[in-house]
Amino acid sequence: MTENESVIWTEKYRPKDFSQVKGQQDIVDRAKAFVESRNMPHLMFSGPAGTGKSTLSLIIVKKLFGENWRNNYLELNASDERGIDVIRQKVKNFARTKALAEVPFKIIFLDEADALTREAQQALRRTMENFTSNCRFILSCNFSSKIIEPIQSRCAVFRFKPLDKTEISGIIREISKIENLNVDDKAIERLYDISEGDCRRIINVLQSIAAVKKDITEENIYEIVSTTRPADIQLILDLAIAGNFIQAREKLLEVMLKQSLAGLDIIKGIQKEVWKINVDDKSKIKVIEKCGEIEFRLVEGADEFIQLESFLASLALLKK
Amino acid sequence: MSNWDVNYNIKSISDYTNMQFIEKYRPKKIKDIAGQGEALRQLLKFVLNKKSLKKGIILYGPPGTGKTSSAYAVANEMNAEIVELNASDFRDKKSIKDIIGGAIGQKSLFEKNKMIIIDELEGIDGRKDYGCIAELIKIVNGSTYPVVLITNDLYNEKLKDLRKYTENIQFKKLEQDDLKKILTRICNQENVLIDEMTLKRVALMSDGDARATINDLQTLISGRKELKEIHTKVLGKREREETIFNALNLIFKGKSHAVVGAFENVDMDTDECILWIDENLPYEYNSKELATAYKFLSKADIFKRRIVRNQHWRFLSYINELITAGVAFSKETDKNKFVKYKRTSRLLKMWIENQTKKKVIAEKFAK
Numbered sequence: 204m205t206e207n208e209s210v211i212w213t214e215k216y217r218p219k220d221f222s223q224v225k226g227q228q229d230i231v232d233r234a235k236a237f238v239e240s241r242n243m244p245h246l247m248f249s250g251p252a253g254t255g256k257s258t259l260s261l262i263i264v265k266k267l268f269g270e271n272w273r274n275n276y277l278e279l280n281a282s283d284e285r286g287i288d289v290i291r292q293k294v295k296n297f298a299r300t301k302a303l304a305e306v307p308f309k310i311i312f313l314d315e316a317d318a319l320t321r322e323a324q325q326a327l328r329r330t331m332e333n334f335t336s337n338c339r340f341i342l343s344c345n346f347s348s349k350i351i352e353p354i355q356s357r358c359a360v361f362r363f364k365p366l367d368k369t370e371i372s373g374i375i376r377e378i379s380k381i382e383n384l385n386v387d388d389k390a391i392e393r394l395y396d397i398s399e400g401d402c403r404r405i406i407n408v409l410q411s412i413a414a415v416k417k418d419i420t421e422e423n424i425y426e427i428v429s430t431t432r433p434a435d436i437q438l439i440l441d442l443a444i445a446g447n448f449i450q451a452r453e454k455l456l457e458v459m460l461k462q463s464l465a466g467l468d469i470i471k472g473i474q475k476e477v478w479k480i481n482v483d484d485k486s487k488i489k490v491i492e493k494c495g496e497i498e499f500r501l502v503e504g505a506d507e508f509i510q511l512e513s514f515l516a517s518l519a520l521l522k523k
Numbered sequence: 524m525s526n527w528d529v530n531y532n533i534k535s536i537s538d539y540t541n542m543q544f545i546e547k548y549r550p551k552k553i554k555d556i557a558g559q560g561e562a563l564r565q566l567l568k569f570v571l572n573k574k575s576l577k578k579g580i581i582l583y584g585p586p587g588t589g590k591t592s593s594a595y596a597v598a599n600e601m602n603a604e605i606v607e608l609n610a611s612d613f614r615d616k617k618s619i620k621d622i623i624g625g626a627i628g629q630k631s632l633f634e635k636n637k638m639i640i641i642d643e644l645e646g647i648d649g650r651k652d653y654g655c656i657a658e659l660i661k662i663v664n665g666s667t668y669p670v671v672l673i674t675n676d677l678y679n680e681k682l683k684d685l686r687k688y689t690e691n692i693q694f695k696k697l698e699q700d701d702l703k704k705i706l707t708r709i710c711n712q713e714n715v716l717i718d719e720m721t722l723k724r725v726a727l728m729s730d731g732d733a734r735a736t737i738n739d740l741q742t743l744i745s746g747r748k749e750l751k752e753i754h755t756k757v758l759g760k761r762e763r764e765e766t767i768f769n770a771l772n773l774i775f776k777g778k779s780h781a782v783v784g785a786f787e788n789v790d791m792d793t794d795e796c797i798l799w800i801d802e803n804l805p806y807e808y809n810s811k812e813l814a815t816a817y818k819f820l821s822k823a824d825i826f827k828r829r830i831v832r833n834q835h836w837r838f839l840s841y842i843n844e845l846i847t848a849g850v851a852f853s854k855e856t857d858k859n860k861f862v863k864y865k866r867t868s869r870l871l872k873m874w875i876e877n878q879t880k881k882k883v884i885a886e887k888f889a890k
Contacts, residue, residue: 229757236746242541243745244738287648295611307541325646329609335543348792353643353675356586356735357545359742360758474840478780484852487780491848492822495841499826502835 212410213403216378218258221266225374225402226366227255233361234259238266241307245331245340247316247355249347250363253401256343260312263341267306274303280314290319290326298334309338316342317349324351331357365400374402378409379419386419393421396475397430429464431472440473440480443515451515456508466507470498473514486521493517544741545734548709553596556589557733558701563593565692570597570638570669579663579670581644581686583677584694587732593694594640594671603636603668610646616654619662627666637668644674647681656685663688696731699723705733706740716749724755767791767799768864774800774851775807776858782851783844793842797823800846802867812855819849 218224221235230248237243243263248256265272277297279285294311302309313319319327331340331354342358344350366374372391379386386394398405412419412427425432435458442451458464474494477487497514501507550556553563562582569580582590598605606626608614623639639662647655663670663685674682677691703726710717717725725743729736743754770785777785786796800820808816823845826838 233742233745233757240745242543242741244543244545244741287651291611291613322646322648322651325610325643326648327611328643328646329611332546333611335546336541339543346792348794353586356732357738359738471837478783484778484780484848488819488844488849488852491841491844492819495822495826495838495845498835498837498841499829499833502829502833 212378213406216374216406218255218262219265221262224255224259224262226370227259227361227363230361230363231259233359234263238263241267243339243359245335245358246342247347247350247358247360248341248343248363249345249350249360251345251365251401253398253403253405254363254365255402256363257312257314260310260341260343264310264312267310268304271304275306275309276312277309278312278314281318285313285319285323287320287323287326290323290330294327295330295334298330298338301337308336311338311340313340313342315344317344317346321351324354328353328357366398366402367400368395371395371398371400371402371405374405375409378406382413384409384413384417384419387421389421390419390424393424394419397424397428425462429462429468431458431462431464431468433472433476436469436472436476437479439515440476440518443518444480444482444521446519448516448519452512455511455515459507466501466511467498469507469511470494470501470514474498482521490518490521544709544737548705548737550589550592550596551599553593553600556593556596557705558697559589559593559694562589562692562694563597565690566593566597566671569690569692570601570671579659579672579685579689581672581674581677581682581689581691582694583674583691585675585696585732587729587734587736588694588696589733590673590694591640591642594638594642594673598638598640601636601638603638605638605640607640607642609641610643614647614652614655616658619655619658623662627662627668639666639668639670640673641670642673644672644682644685645676645679649681656681660685660688697733698731699726702726702729702731702733702736706736709737709740710744710750713744715744715747718751721750721752721755724752725750728755728758767796770796771799771803771864774847775803775854775862777851778854780848782847785847786843793839793846794827797827797842797846798867799864800850803862803864804850806862806864807858808854812853816850816853819845819853823849 221231224231246260248259250256264276268275277294279289279294283289297309297311316324327340340358342350342354347355347360347362372395375386375391375394378384394405394408397408408424408428409419412423415427416423424430435454439451439454439458442448442454455469459466459469474491477490477494480487480490482490493514497510500510553567556563562584566580566582582594584590595605606623608619608622612618612622623641626637627639641659659672663672672685672689676682677686677693703722706717706722706725725739726736728739739758742758744750747754766789770789773785774782786793789796791799797820804816804820805813823842826842826845830836830838830842
């Protein structure tokens with residue numbers, strides 16, 4: 204493997220400019236305006252993983268500060284000690300000291316701010332206000348409801364959305380062009396399903412498949428990624444609904460062993476296919492409920508095969 | 524123009540352009556504080572009345588209503604020196620004694636007045652700030668200077684002893700008109716055009732919080748000379764009630780499995796969505812369909828608990844399916860009549876109930 208190949212793609216393809224960020228166009232546009240006016244409020248980025256929260260923060264910092272961005276930037280993420288003491292000492296001290304060089308202010312990036320205790324968040328309130336001439340905060344979180352109201356009041360709140368199909372396909376096409384991969388349309392469709400709008404996940408998946416094959420087809424995806432084929436799941440469900448329990452069970456076992464899938468992968472696949480099965484809507488929602496129940500038991504450590512069997516057996520009782 | 528003038532100007536411009544709006548437009552004088560006439564009157568009365576000084580005063584109310592700014596404005600106009608502690612400071616017994624005790628013990632050199640401000644009371648940390656409340660009570664009772672305490676949450680458990688020694692002043696959420704005045708003033712000063720509809724929209728989004736509305740405005744007008752309604756959609760806080768009404772309508776009236784996406788554009792977390800369905804379900808469904816729908820709702824509630832216990836976030840997808848499709852497919856007949864959906868009143872009722880119970884118990888003990 205050459206040095207170039209060993210680079211992690213999520214780093215290699217991390218956007219370096221506002222124009223390269225996929226999705227969140229309105230938010231990116233505002234971020235750009237902040238940098239151009241060299242002024243901004245405190246920001247709160249809220250949204251699911253892989254939607255560009257950290258990436259956009261880094262672009263803001265680098266565009267504002269240029270080469271020596273590290274001097275005026277403090278990042279604290281969940282792996283750092285972030286109790287009330289750190290907020291009252293380390294963060295406060297960083298915030299109160301003047302910015303170095305020709306920059307308007309310093310930036311503190313608090314990643315996963317929803318993991319801060321309420322007391323630590325309380326301790327942050329005034330620091331955010333008292334030192335605005337030196338310092339701005341960017342907070343990122345998955346759930347804004349976990350951030351206390353007074354902090355939200357001090358920030359401009361932006362909600363990041365999962366990337367849509369066009370955006371994810373765009374990323375896949377762009378990367379495959381540079382990496383000389385052949386990805387057909389069906390494979391792109393499948394990759395989008397797997398991504399669930401998470402940009403980081405899709406780039407990771409793409410890299411792991413590309414390490415094995417340059418031609419990416421639907422089939423290759425199933426071989427490498429732990430995900431079920433919709434057709435397999437449909438077949439198993441149809442058999443079970445028709446009352447052919449033994450055949451359904453054999454097919455299930457075959458799929459699990461061949462692709463080395465876990466019970467959780469199977470139940471996830473089933474949940475997605477339930478809306479397509481041939482029973483009335485009232486029954487479908489009962490099947491969904493049952494899926495959830497089985498998933499709960501699997502999470503609790505119950506036997507995968509017995510749980511899935513009991514699920515399949517119950518399908519024969521559905522009204523057609 | 525001399526060199527000195529040029530430099531001076533450049534410096535002041537750069538300071539000014541880098542200033543956050545919430546600082547740049549923070550009210551400095553009593554007359555600048557919007558919409559809190561009554562609260563300010565009470566605060567002034569307290570501060571100016573020497574007899575009331577043997578107790579403290581608590582300013583309470585939601586964020587961005589002007590509590591801290593009012594205390595500062597009053598202190599400034601009285602020409603009083605401010606001694607302040609907030610949640611970013613260590614507030615254990617010793618720190619309080621050192622900082623506040625020192626200040627109230629000695630007369631200022633030039634007989635200057637002082638004001639003691641203890642902000643963000645609910646941020647007192649039970650462990651790290653041990654002994655804080657007891658020390659505050661001593662200060663409230665012993666200070667010859669006004670002691671102004673500030674909190675969002677007057678009924679916080681931590682404050683129950685302290686409340687015995689205080690007068691309390693409520694700061695209410697700002698009215699739309701007050702917010703619009705603030706926004707108009709800033710737009711004028713920043714030379715940005717804004718029309719009435721947009722003004723109304725921005726004011727609505729912040730739910731009575733002046734600081735939030737100023738933050739929103741700075742976000743929206745950065746790099747712009749004119750602000751239009753379409754620009755406001757970038758903000759996280761949108762017209763929440765409108766979107767939840769649409770979602771409820773889709774779930775209660777709809778019959779296709781598209782209802783699964785009903786909450787996608789609703790800017791609330793699942794807990795809140797569940798409360799909205801819970802409140803309005805009986806106005807749409809009855810008897811058997813009501814029972815079935817509640818079965819799904821209660822199942823969703825169980826999954827909520829399971830997420831916390833197992834840290835398995837995928838259960839969220841089941842919760843969503845149960846509270847959308849589950850409720851939608853429980854209906855037995857078409858729902859054509861118009862129902863005006865209500866905001867949940869349960870939490871408020873429970874709170875009032877608890878307060879009365881506590882009062883009754885306290886009265887019994889007192890006898």
